[in-house]
Amino acid sequence: MTAFLGMPAHAPRGVGHLRGEEPFPAAARRALNDAQLRRNLGKATSTIRAKRAAVVGELPDWEELRAAGRAIKADAMRNLDRYLLQLEAAVTERGGIVHWARDANEANAIVTSLVQAAGATEVVKVKSLATDEIGLNDALAAGGIAAYETDLAELIVQLGHDRPSHILVPAIHRNRAEIREIFLREMSDVDPGLTDDPAALAEAARRHLRRKFLSATVGISGVNFAVAETGTLCVLESEGNGRMCLTLPQTLITVMGIEKVIPTWADLGVFMQLLPRSSTGERMNPYTSMWTGVTAGDGPQAFHLVLLDNGRTAALADPVGREALHCIRCSACLNVCPVYERTGGHAYGSVYPGPIGAVLSPQLTGIQDNASLPYASSLCGACYDACPVKINIPSLLVHLRARHVEESGASVEALTMAAASWVMSSPRRFGRAQRAGRIYRPLGRRGGGLPPPLAAWTRSRDAPVPPARTFREWWRDEHGETP
Amino acid sequence: MTAGAREDVLARIRAAERGDSDDAGTAAAGYRQGGELSGSALLDRLAERLVDYRAKVRRVSAETLAAEVEAALAARGARRVVVPAGLEVPLPDSVAVTIDDGLSAAELDSFDGVITGAAAAIADTGTIILDGSAGQGRRAISLVPDYHLCIVPAEVVVELVPEAVAMLAAAASRPLTWISGPSATSDIELERVEGVHGPRTLEVMLLG
Numbered sequence: 001m002t003a004f005l006g007m008p009a010h011a012p013r014g015v016g017h018l019r020g021e022e023p024f025p026a027a028a029r030r031a032l033n034d035a036q037l038r039r040n041l042g043k044a045t046s047t048i049r050a051k052r053a054a055v056v057g058e059l060p061d062w063e064e065l066r067a068a069g070r071a072i073k074a075d076a077m078r079n080l081d082r083y084l085l086q087l088e089a090a091v092t093e094r095g096g097i098v099h100w101a102r103d104a105n106e107a108n109a110i111v112t113s114l115v116q117a118a119g120a121t122e123v124v125k126v127k128s129l130a131t132d133e134i135g136l137n138d139a140l141a142a143g144g145i146a147a148y149e150t151d152l153a154e155l156i157v158q159l160g161h162d163r164p165s166h167i168l169v170p171a172i173h174r175n176r177a178e179i180r181e182i183f184l185r186e187m188s189d190v191d192p193g194l195t196d197d198p199a200a201l202a203e204a205a206r207r208h209l210r211r212k213f214l215s216a217t218v219g220i221s222g223v224n225f226a227v228a229e230t231g232t233l234c235v236l237e238s239e240g241n242g243r244m245c246l247t248l249p250q251t252l253i254t255v256m257g258i259e260k261v262i263p264t265w266a267d268l269g270v271f272m273q274l275l276p277r278s279s280t281g282e283r284m285n286p287y288t289s290m291w292t293g294v295t296a297g298d299g300p301q302a303f304h305l306v307l308l309d310n311g312r313t314a315a316l317a318d319p320v321g322r323e324a325l326h327c328i329r330c331s332a333c334l335n336v337c338p339v340y341e342r343t344g345g346h347a348y349g350s351v352y353p354g355p356i357g358a359v360l361s362p363q364l365t366g367i368q369d370n371a372s373l374p375y376a377s378s379l380c381g382a383c384y385d386a387c388p389v390k391i392n393i394p395s396l397l398v399h400l401r402a403r404h405v406e407e408s409g410a411s412v413e414a415l416t417m418a419a420a421s422w423v424m425s426s427p428r429r430f431g432r433a434q435r436a437g438r439i440y441r442p443l444g445r446r447g448g449g450l451p452p453p454l455a456a457w458t459r460s461r462d463a464p465v466p467p468a469r470t471f472r473e474w475w476r477d478e479h480g481e482t483p
Numbered sequence: 484m485t486a487g488a489r490e491d492v493l494a495r496i497r498a499a500e501r502g503d504s505d506d507a508g509t510a511a512a513g514y515r516q517g518g519e520l521s522g523s524a525l526l527d528r529l530a531e532r533l534v535d536y537r538a539k540v541r542r543v544s545a546e547t548l549a550a551e552v553e554a555a556l557a558a559r560g561a562r563r564v565v566v567p568a569g570l571e572v573p574l575p576d577s578v579a580v581t582i583d584d585g586l587s588a589a590e591l592d593s594f595d596g597v598i599t600g601a602a603a604a605i606a607d608t609g610t611i612i613l614d615g616s617a618g619q620g621r622r623a624i625s626l627v628p629d630y631h632l633c634i635v636p637a638e639v640v641v642e643l644v645p646e647a648v649a650m651l652a653a654a655a656s657r658p659l660t661w662i663s664g665p666s667a668t669s670d671i672e673l674e675r676v677e678g679v680h681g682p683r684t685l686e687v688m689l690l691g
Contacts, residue, residue, distance in 0.1 A: 009495060044673040051673075064513035078503050081496045094656060100489040152679065153670035169670050176671055198671040202679050209680065214588040214627075230655040240626065240666040240681025247622045248588050258492070265655050269645030270514065272661075276608075280669055283532065284608035287681060288661035289622070295658050297585065298621040313495035319503070 008314035009102065010366040016104040016135040016310075017163070018365050020349015023372035027347035028339075037344050040175045045335045051281025052332060052386075058283070059273070068270045069389040073326035076262055077316060083228040083261045084307065090231025094293020096303040103310045108139035111220065111253055114304055115145050118251045120218040124209075126235060126242045127151035128222025129329060130255045130308055132164060132351040133364075136220070147220070148212055150241035152205050159186035165345030165353060167331035168279050173344050176201065202239075209241065219245035219300065223256045224328070225271055229264045232292045233305070236275060236285045246289045252300035257308050259316075259325040271328060274388035278330035311364030320399045324360045326389045333383035333393060339376055348373060355383035359396040367404045374400035412453045437466040516649075518607070518642025525606050526689050529640055532609030536664030537677045539686040548690060549573035552598070552632070555686055559630055561595035567620025570600060572634055583624050591623060596630035597682075602654065603647045604640045610663045611635055611687060612647060614654045622658050631682040633662070637691025 011018050020027060031037060056062050076083055088098045101107035115123055123140065125131065125147050137147040137158075149158040156171035157164050160182045164170030171179070180196040187208050194204055221242070225234040233254060235242050246252060262271065276285045294303050316322045334340045334354030345353030350361035350370065358377060362370035374397050383393040405411060423429045449458030457463075469477075520528055530540045543551045553575035556564065563579045565586065566572075574580050581594070600618035601611045611633050613619045625631055641647050651659065666681030677683065 008499075040672070047673045048669075061514040064515075068512060068514055078500065080500065081493050084493070084496075100492050102488050102491055106488060150680075151670070152668045156670070169673060171670060172673070179671060198674055198676045199678070201671055202668055202676050206679055210592075213680065214592060227655070232655055238666065239668045239670075239679035241679070243622065243626050243660065244680055247626060258496075265652055266645070266648060269516075269648040272648070273514075273644050282536070282663070282675075284605070284610045284661070284663035286536070286662065286664050286667045288659075290655075290659040290661075292656040292658075295615070298615055298658050299623075307492070309492045309495065313492065313499050316496060317499035322499075 008317050008366075009309065009311070010314050010369075011133075011311035011364045012103050012105060013369070015108070015139075016133050017351045018133060018311075018361050019369050020347075022349070024347055024349070024376045025372060027349060028343040028376070031343045031347045034344075036175075037173055038342060040173055041341055041344055043175075044169070044172050045341050048281055048335045052278060052335070055277045055281055055283055059277070065270055065273055066388055066390050069274050069328075070326065072262060072267050072270060073389050077259065077322055077325055079263075080258065080261070080316065083263055084258060086228040087226055087231060087261050088307075090228070091293050091303075091305055094231055096231070096293040096305055099304060099306045101306055101308050101310070104134035104308075107134050107255060107306055107308050107310070108136055110306055111136060111255065112139055112143040112145065114251070114253055115140065115218050116143065118218050118302070120145065120251075122146045122148065122212075122216065123218045123220050124148050124150050124212055124216040124245045124249065125154070126219070126221040126237065126245045127154045127170070128220070128255060129167065129351055130222045130257050131220065134255070134308065134310060136255070148209070150209055150213070150245060151237070152202065152239060152241075155205055155209070156182060159183070163346060164351055166334060167329050167352070167354070167356075169331075173346070213241075213244040213248055216245070216249045218251045218253065219249040221245060221252065221254045223254055223260055224275065225268065226256055226261045227263075227265050227268065228261050230292060232265070232290050234268070234288060234290045236288045238280065238286045240287055243287055243289055246291065247299045249300055251302040251304075253304045253306065255306045255308055257310070258312050275328050275330055278328075278332040278386070278388040311366075314366070315360070315363035318363065318403075321359070321363050321396060321403075323391050324356065324363055324396060326391050327356050327360065328389060330388055332386040332388065336382040336386045337377075338380060338382070339378060343376075348376065355393045355397075356391070359391075359393055359400060362400055362404075367400060367407055371404055371408075374404060413457070416454065431470075431472060434466070434470045434472070438468070514645070515643055516645050518646060520606065520642045525640055525642060526637060526691070528642065529604055529606035529609065529635075530689060532606060533664070533687050536609050537667075537685075538609070538664050539684070541686070541688045543688045543690050545690070548634070548688070549575070551688060552634075553577065555632055555688070556596070559596060559684070559686075561630060563594050564596045564598055565591060565594045565624055565628060566598050567618060567624060569617025570598060570620075571618060572598060572600075574598070583620055586624070588623060588627055591627035594628045596632060597624050597628040598632045598634070599625050601633055601635045601639060602659075603650050604635045605644055605647045606640060606642045608644060608663060610647070610661050612651065613660045613662070614651065614657045615659075616654070616657065622660055625660065625662075626681055629682055630684045630686070631662075632686045632688070634688045634690055637689065640689075
């Protein structure tokens, strides 16, 4: 047990998937050279953008719903301790068992021991970003437990020994031909005549997982919304794999980031409109399951809820940055982002890619561990317009850039600006500096940049060539006096 | 292992929220709480939205219900169906009907279909909602069989999502399943394909 020291507690290193192996610019450069990836992403994101625009346009009160979603989330974050305790009490009263985890390691240990206590060596999983974030599958494997991903896209990622690249569709970087290849290679029971027709691929997944569903004893899920008032948990999905995992096993373990709590039952009236239309571009997703603790004779008779911090309270401690915790994981900001559309999700290095990932991941890990992400944006603002809970992502990016500079100590840029300020505050010093600058005229002519350590500034900018004669010199020559 | 985790996380939250203003900034509820459609226009909207998501829809009355159910099952070729206890629907003699009494998943998998009622339906989104009460049954029975015939009485149909949420407030602690069309996926190139793990055919009878 560690005592609470009052310092922000970030997600620990060495576990889970919140940090990339290289900074965004390096990863992005490689992704940009992958023409197949760009084609796959361009096709998928343009499809989903059109669908979303159509169903959002149907609602005359979309802006009011966004405002309500934002207000509800702000209230939830401001009173997070109270709502979590209310949720805990309601779940417990209905026969559920609530666990608290400070970080990924604790959450993984809790889930692993619960599965072992249930006597299971296999679990079926509903797509869950929280469990991807903490690297649960790796931890379960280390504990001798095989975790089967059942969402089609997660299955594609798992079978392809790959990493998720999108919040909603983790295999968005794969096209149908690539998916067929993966299924033929990895599914022992697949029909060798499998075509790349999406319906045939979905059918193959159905056959592959059917027996697993019908025999699984432990299911593991995340959660989209948790209602403090009633203790009700909600999972939205499309395929029915979620219903299978939430309904058929005897034991259900749900891992929930603490920011998922919403205050009241009535709040679902807002979020059940905002989320489906923003994520899959449907009026409603095919299936939503809502459950409250344990119901005798219906579904799992043992239910565990694991409440996960893993850096969320560190984000909460930044009064500006905490807005990133309002995210309902719809992925609309990814689909409209010109940067994401070209680099894909892997370049961000975290299970939370795209604009929201660029403001969320650095806050969960500490900015120094994801320092390049707040710069992975052109600040065009499309993400803010698309966000169903009106997270002002561009202003958060700027805020985190400022925090990064402050927390990094003096930079070359800051020192240069300080020097410029000193020079420009005196006409004599300014005049001398202008004359001194002339020695760089030959460099400018050749199209070269500034010398190190200022070279970084001119890598993507032109440095103006210092004039042969300054304005002040011209004036003196014309008028015989200094202005 | 996690001794003190609860207290630590709560202490972190309270430290993070120190200095927050008490201004609750109460939720702006300017969104629509109630719809404008009623009667047959409401049912028409529900039917249209259900069909849009590839559900089959039949409009029936109390008089035609039995014949329509028989016709639907015959068209489907369903000979063995499972139903929840308390389903008050006339069922044809030509079909073997089993009332669920805690059947295993494997047993449920052997049926040709399931017939249930519904607790609510949302016209705007083409959604039916089951709450596990009499006539709707356990969640598993409307999940495992490949064909789901759902009978929706007109009186449980509302236009908007917030109306359904309000209507279900008293049932909030029951297991709820919201269903909008047959199971589907958009995971391959974000194109919607119907029919994955849940029932691949959803047929809805609007009664009234």
